[in-house]
Amino acid sequence: MNNTTTDQIIGIRKNVLKKEFSRMNDRQQEAVFSVNGPLLILAGAGSGKTTVLVNRIANIIRYGNAYKSENISNDLSEEDLSAANRYLSAGEPLPFQVKCHFAAEPCRPWQILAITFTNKAAGELKNRLNSMLGEEGDDIWASTFHSTCARMLRRDGDKLGYSNHFTIYDTDDSRRMMKECQKSLGIDDKILSFKSILSAISRAKDSMIQPKEYLQQAGSDNRLGLIAQAYKLYQAKLKEADAMDFDDLICNTVCLLQQHPDVLEYYQNKFRYIMVDEYQDTNHAQYLLVKLLAQKSTNLCVVGDDDQSIYKFRGATIENILNFERTFPNAKVIRLEQNYRSTKNILNAANAVIENNTERKGKTLWTDNPAGEKIGVHTAFSEQDEADYIAKKILESVAVGRKFADHAILYRMNSQSNILEKIFIKSGIPYRIIGGLRFYERKEIRDMIAYLSVINNPNDEIRLRRIINQPKRSIGDKTIAQATEIAATLGESVFDIIKNADQYEPLKRTAPKLLQFAATMQELIDAANDENTSLNELYHLILDKTDYIGSLKASENDDAQDRIDNINELASNLIKYEEDNGEEASLSGFLEEVSLLTDIDNFDANSDSVVMMTIHSAKGLEFPVVFLPGFEDGIFPGIQAIYNPAEIEEERRLAYVAITRAKEELFIVNAESRMIFGSTSRNKPSRFIEEIPEELVARSRTREWKKPAPGMALPTSAFEARVVTTESARSFGPSNLIHSEPPKVQFQVGDGVMHKTFGTGLILSVSPMGNDTLLEIAFEKAGTKKLMANFARLQKI
DNA sequence: GCACCTATCTTTTTT
DNA sequence: AGATAGGTGC
Numbered sequence: 001m002n003n004t005t006t007d008q009i010i011g012i013r014k015n016v017l018k019k020e021f022s023r024m025n026d027r028q029q030e031a032v033f034s035v036n037g038p039l040l041i042l043a044g045a046g047s048g049k050t051t052v053l054v055n056r057i058a059n060i061i062r063y064g065n066a067y068k069s070e071n072i073s074n075d076l077s078e079e080d081l082s083a084a085n086r087y088l089s090a091g092e093p094l095p096f097q098v099k100c101h102f103a104a105e106p107c108r109p110w111q112i113l114a115i116t117f118t119n120k121a122a123g124e125l126k127n128r129l130n131s132m133l134g135e136e137g138d139d140i141w142a143s144t145f146h147s148t149c150a151r152m153l154r155r156d157g158d159k160l161g162y163s164n165h166f167t168i169y170d171t172d173d174s175r176r177m178m179k180e181c182q183k184s185l186g187i188d189d190k191i192l193s194f195k196s197i198l199s200a201i202s203r204a205k206d207s208m209i210q211p212k213e214y215l216q217q218a219g220s221d222n223r224l225g226l227i228a229q230a231y232k233l234y235q236a237k238l239k240e241a242d243a244m245d246f247d248d249l250i251c252n253t254v255c256l257l258q259q260h261p262d263v264l265e266y267y268q269n270k271f272r273y274i275m276v277d278e279y280q281d282t283n284h285a286q287y288l289l290v291k292l293l294a295q296k297s298t299n300l301c302v303v304g305d306d307d308q309s310i311y312k313f314r315g316a317t318i319e320n321i322l323n324f325e326r327t328f329p330n331a332k333v334i335r336l337e338q339n340y341r342s343t344k345n346i347l348n349a350a351n352a353v354i355e356n357n358t359e360r361k362g363k364t365l366w367t368d369n370p371a372g373e374k375i376g377v378h379t380a381f382s383e384q385d386e387a388d389y390i391a392k393k394i395l396e397s398v399a400v401g402r403k404f405a406d407h408a409i410l411y412r413m414n415s416q417s418n419i420l421e422k423i424f425i426k427s428g429i430p431y432r433i434i435g436g437l438r439f440y441e442r443k444e445i446r447d448m449i450a451y452l453s454v455i456n457n458p459n460d461e462i463r464l465r466r467i468i469n470q471p472k473r474s475i476g477d478k479t480i481a482q483a484t485e486i487a488a489t490l491g492e493s494v495f496d497i498i499k500n501a502d503q504y505e506p507l508k509r510t511a512p513k514l515l516q517f518a519a520t521m522q523e524l525i526d527a528a529n530d531e532n533t534s535l536n537e538l539y540h541l542i543l544d545k546t547d548y549i550g551s552l553k554a555s556e557n558d559d560a561q562d563r564i565d566n567i568n569e570l571a572s573n574l575i576k577y578e579e580d581n582g583e584e585a586s587l588s589g590f591l592e593e594v595s596l597l598t599d600i601d602n603f604d605a606n607s608d609s610v611v612m613m614t615i616h617s618a619k620g621l622e623f624p625v626v627f628l629p630g631f632e633d634g635i636f637p638g639i640q641a642i643y644n645p646a647e648i649e650e651e652r653r654l655a656y657v658a659i660t661r662a663k664e665e666l667f668i669v670n671a672e673s674r675m676i677f678g679s680t681s682r683n684k685p686s687r688f689i690e691e692i693p694e695e696l697v698a699r700s701r702t703r704e705w706k707k708p709a710p711g712m713a714l715p716t717s718a719f720e721a722r723v724v725t726t727e728s729a730r731s732f733g734p735s736n737l738i739h740s741e742p743p744k745v746q747f748q749v750g751d752g753v754m755h756k757t758f759g760t761g762l763i764l765s766v767s768p769m770g771n772d773t774l775l776e777i778a779f780e781k782a783g784t785k786k787l788m789a790n791f792a793r794l795q796k797i
Numbered sequence: 798g799c800a801c802c803t804a805t806c807t808t809t810t811t812t
Numbered sequence: 813a814g815a816t817a818g819g820t821g822c
Contacts, residue, residue, distance in 0.1 A: 117812075146812050171811090246812050313810060413808050418813095435811090469798095476798045596812070616810045638809060654810080677807070678813040802820080807813105 004081060009072055013102050016084050016094065017067050021055055024048075031301075031334045032056045033067035035273070038294075038328035039301040040321070044365040045350070045660035046341025046622065049303050050121075053275060054128045056301065057112055057140065060273055061133065062099055064106035075101045109139035111272040113293070116144055117281055119597060121620055125277075141271075145286055146246060146596050149253040153244070154592075156256055156263050165588040167243040167453055167460050168595040172446065174198060174245045176462050181233045187226055197230045204231065205247035206283045206315040208254060211235055242459050250285045257292045268296040278619075279304035279324075283315035291327070300328065306361045307354050310616060310654045322361065339365045339660075341622050343372025346666050349692045350659040356691055357649045376667040377689055379701040383416075383630075383674040387423040389702065390627050393667060394429055394610060397625060399767060399774055404430055408611045408623035410658050412636040416629060417612050430609035435617050440594060444552070444563040448570055449594060451542050454521065455528045456587045458495040468498075468517060471551035475513050482506045483514070495521070520545050528587055535574050535587060543567070615658045626662035629669045632683035635676075655688045747775055747789060747796075754795040755779065 021032050028048060031041050032055045043049035059067075080098045087094040100106075116122045122143045129137035141148065154164050169177065178194040181187075187197075204214050211232035218224030238244065244252060257264040274294045276282065279302035282290070294300035302324060309318045325331045339347050347367050354360070376393075380386040394407050409420060414436045424431045439445060447470050450463040458464070461484070469475045486504055487494045499522070501507045501514035527533045527541055543549055549567065552560045577593065578585045611623070630636055636655070641647035659666060668689060673682045747753070751763045761779035773789040 119812090144812070249812085310810075311812095314812080413810075415808055472799085474798065478798085598811070614810065635808095640809075651809095675813075798822105800820105800822085803818090805815100805817085807815085 004078075006070075006072060009076065009081065010070065012081060012084050012088070013066055013072075015088055016098075016102060017059070017063060019088060020094075021059065024052070024055060025338060027334060027336050027338070028052050028055075031336070032059050034301075034332055034334065035060055035065045035068065035299070037298055038324075038331040040279075040324045040331055040333045041301065041303045041336060042333065042361060042363060043303050043305055043336040044339060044363060045305065045308060045657070046339040047336035047365070048340055049277070049336060050124065050128065052336065053114065053125065053277065053303060054132055057114065057129060057273075057275070058132050060107050060112065061109055061136065062106065063103045066102055066104040066106075069104035071104050073101045073103070077101075107272050109133070109136045110141070111270060112140045112275070113148070113271040113273070114140060114142040114275045114277070115148055115290070116142070116277040118620070119144055119147075121277060122147075144596065145282075145289075146249050147592075149249040149289070150592055150596065152253050152263075152267070153249065153256065156260070157252070159260050159263070160252055160256055161239060162244070162252075163242050163457075165242075165457060167241065167457050167463075168249065168592060169238070169243045169245045169462070170595055171246075172441070173243070173462050176465070177237055177241075178230065178234060180462075181230050181237065185226070185229055185233060187230065192223065192226055192230075197227050197234075200227045201231050201234065202247050203315060205251045206285050208251055208285055208288065237461075240459065241461050242457055243462075247285070250283075250289060254285055254288050254292065257289070264292060267293055272297050273299045274301070276300070276302045277304075278308075280306050280309035280318055280321045281311045281314075281316045282320050283317060284320075287317075287320045298328070306359075307357070307363075307653055308619065308657050310619065310650060310657060312650050318359070322359075335363055337363050337365050339367040339369075341369075341663050342367060342660060343369050343664060345372050345374055345696050346659060346662050346664075349375055349666070349696050350656050352693055352696075353652060353659065353688055353691045354656040357652055359649060373665050374698040375692065375696055376665070377692075377697050377699045378667060378669045379685065379699075380669060380671045381673070381702055383419050383671050384423070385702050386629050386669050386671045386674075387419045389669060390420065390629065390667070391423050391427045391429055393627070394625075395427065395774065397665075402625065403608050404610050405608045406624040407627070408613070408618065408621075408625070408661065409627045409629065410613060410615045410618045410661060411628070411630055412615060412638065412654075414614060416635075420612060420629070424610070430607075432607070432609050432611055434611065434613035435598075438598065439566070439569070440597065442563070442566055444548075444566055445570055447548070448539070448542070448567060449591070451524075451546070452539070452587060453591060454495075455524050455538070455542075456591055458521070458525065459493050461494050464494060471546060471548055473513050473517055475510055475517065479507065479510045479514070535578050535585060535590060536571060538587070539571055539574055615654050615661075618661050619657055622661055622663055624663045625665040625667075626658070627667045627669065628658050629671075630674075631668050631670045631686035631689055632674075633686055634681070634683045635674075636686055636688070652688065655686075747773065747794070752797045753777060754797050760797065 017033065018029065021029055024032060028051070031039070031052050035056070041049065041052065043052070080101050083092075083095055083098050084102070086092045087098075114122075114125060116125060125142045126137070126140075129140055129142060131137075141151075143151070150168065153160075153162065153166070157164060157166060175194060175198070178198055179189075182189060182192075182194055182197070209217070211228060214231055215225065215228035218228045238248065257267070271293055274290065274297070276290055281304075290300065290302075302321070304321045306318055306321050309316060309321070312318070325333065342350070344367055347365055347369075351364055378386075378389055380389050390409060394404070397407065398404060409417075411417065417433050417436060421431070421433065440449070447467055450466040450470075453460050453463045454467065465480055468480060483494055483497050483501070483504075486506070487497045490497070495518070497504065497507075498514045499518040501511040501518070507514060524538070524542060524545060528538050533541070549564055552563055573594075574590065577590050581589065633642060637648055637651035641651045670683070670685045670689070673680050675681075747763055747766055749763055749766055752760065753763060754760055755777070761777040763775055763777050765776040767774045775789050775794075777794075
């Protein structure tokens with residue numbers, strides 16, 4: 001190092017680093033290299049924030065703080081420097097050694113914590129880290145708030161009085177639990193609903209208010225007093241059941257860290273770098289959690305976009321991001337304003353809409369992308385016509401070479417998917433619905449999960465109740481109530497009481513049934529404890545012993561087969577879980593994974609079908625062509641938001657998210673009249689449409705009155721059958737593409753065909769597209785339709 | 798204890 | 813319109 005000065009070395013090192021991350025723009029690089037101290041990245045939609053996060057983590061692991069540090073490694077040799085210079089000038093690969101020698105205070109993967117909101121975001125982050133860093137990437141804690149907390153609580157939850165295999169209650173479990181509480185406190189649901197109590201409790205937990213404090217704060221307020229009682233009882237019951245709800249995961253972790261300095265210190269030392277994605281969606285408790293963990297290192301990087309804050313209803317406070325600079329002194333702020341996703345027209349429309357909000361940090365996205373098509377704004381007659389229009393547009397678009405999967409339909413509320421679904425079935429457009437009735441929310445799945453939960457944790461009273469008479473065992477509410485009461489008086493668990501049912505007078509009559517149930521469960525518990533029983537075997541043992549499927553078949557329910565399919569689907573999930581986790585696989589592990597899983601996590605872009613979901617679910621995703629139906633005042637913005645300026649702003653942010661999902665084409669649709677709650681209403685076009693400059697818009701409307709959806713007038717049994725197939729297929733799983741094994745029949749113009757719904761018809765035109773064929777068919781009764789050959793289930797005649 | 802009927806409510810959005 | 817919870821009658 002004789003001839004080279006320190007400054008020169010630092011210069012070379014900076015250039016090497018710059019080159020290593022040269023795929024990033026200047027702002028992004030700045031974010032990647034700003035490693036130490038608090039950092040707020042205001043990342044607009046489509047500005048490449050995940051790329052920045054991934055590269056920032058890679059930089060931290062490989063180089064640490066080298067870009068900003070003035071220190072030079074002692075290991076650095078002349079040889080290293082000339083290698084670096086060759087790398088800079090001739091593009092020769094940089095030896096690993098040199099990378100190491102250039103690093104300053106690098107960090108190990110397991111010292112990094114990256115928190116996201118959805119499993120999907122976490123999964124994507126993990127994937128990209130893995131492809132950038134290889135196996136090293138696996139050791140990074142990249143997960144959601146909830147699973148991060150669950151992990152910490154499994155380790156140290158005993159300090160709060162929970163076991164390490166505690167159950168995670170979802171919304172439905174919480175509801176059942178709260179109904180119990182209402183009953184025992186004599187609270188009439190009409191006067192104080194379980195819903196409002198639960199949301200009050202949720203807010204309390206967000207603010208880290210314990211039942212005791214809640215009661216104090218309630219003062220003489222009757223309503224709040226009742227809520228406080230319910231809160232107290234609810235928490236007591238949860239603890240007794242060794243269970244936590246979603247909010248508990250967060251606030252119990254905060255409690256754990258606040259009350260146990262040793263635990264706090266452990267994690268503060270462990271995590272040298274912390275990153276939080278979607279920071280605008282954090283609530284107060286999550287903010288506290290992050291603050292606690294990052295207090296010591298202060299190496300906290302949060303990424304967010306105040307314009308995309310759409311979870312206020314869930315307790316997210318936009319103040320977290322607006323106040324970041326105040327809370328974390330010396331915070332650096334970096335704005336990422338270049339959008340790589342959308343065309344100029346789409347981006348300008350989004351900018352124009354969001355500008356009408358007053359509560360903003362303020363930023364304007366720009367792009368180098370071409371102007372692209374104008375934004376289609378279409379006015380339809382009815383919601384049917386709206387769906388018809390979208391179907392037609394998609395078929396046109398596929399006809400000129402796009403894939404079905406390039407199209408997404410994003411709506412305000414789940415119920416909007418119904419008509420679309422019907423029209424798509426009719427037109428033979430393959431689609432998938434994300435959200436709505438979720439796989440894990442189906443009765444039969446919940447029942448199976450409940451069995452597994454009780455086996456895992458017999459104290460789980462709520463789930464024990466769920467299955468005690470499912471399938472029917474002639475154990476009624478009264479018996480259960482009595483058993484519960486006895487359990488409460490004796491301070492034992494309900495399961496223990498049932499096991500000895502014959503010893504209690506009030507249970508005498510049903511004792512044999514109870515004993516039999518208890519014996520079955522005990523057998524299953526023993527099987528679960530046996531090392532040699534795999535989860536899959538256990539699952540089939542449950543099905544065997546309970547004859548769940550048998551009773552389903554006996555019920556003669558129309559959807560019995562669907563339900564059986566779902567039950568088998570859960571089995572394949574179990575097998576997959578076991579395969580993925582090998583030795584680590586455990587019943588409680590599976591249950592945890594399941595309870596934190598949502599549908600969007602299973603969104604698989606590989607199958608070629610149109611995607612439908614709510615705008616909320618679509619956050620973080622992008623699609624070449626986006627349709628936004630229901631842009632009407634009263635739908636979007638929703639009726640409840642119209643007279644509330646703050647809520648209008650939230651709705652507008654939602655509109656902003658919706659618009660910015662589109663890469664190339666955007667169609668906004670409204671209907672002049674539509675059915676809501678079974679009655680027809682006429683809505684004005686959404687105010688958000690008016691906020692888009694007219695020069696960006698191409699308007700159209702359905703002119704002549706079309707007979708409302710001819711296909712719908714044919715309620716044949718075949719049509720109904722299709723709907724049922726669709727229902728089961730939309731759930732989730734390895735292939736939740738709506739498909740039937742495509743009959744690969746070749747069609748020609750002039751062929752006569754038979755369609756299940758439309759009857760007989762004649763093929764007018766055949767246009768191959770991708771790996772499918774668009775057919776135009778004149779049906780004898782149903783008129784002329786365009787159908788995709790592979791999905792239409794046509795038979796030649 | 799169970800099946801069937803009716804009344805009521807829903808539609809915000811999710812971990 | 814459709815689902816679901818709760819009540820009534822067997």
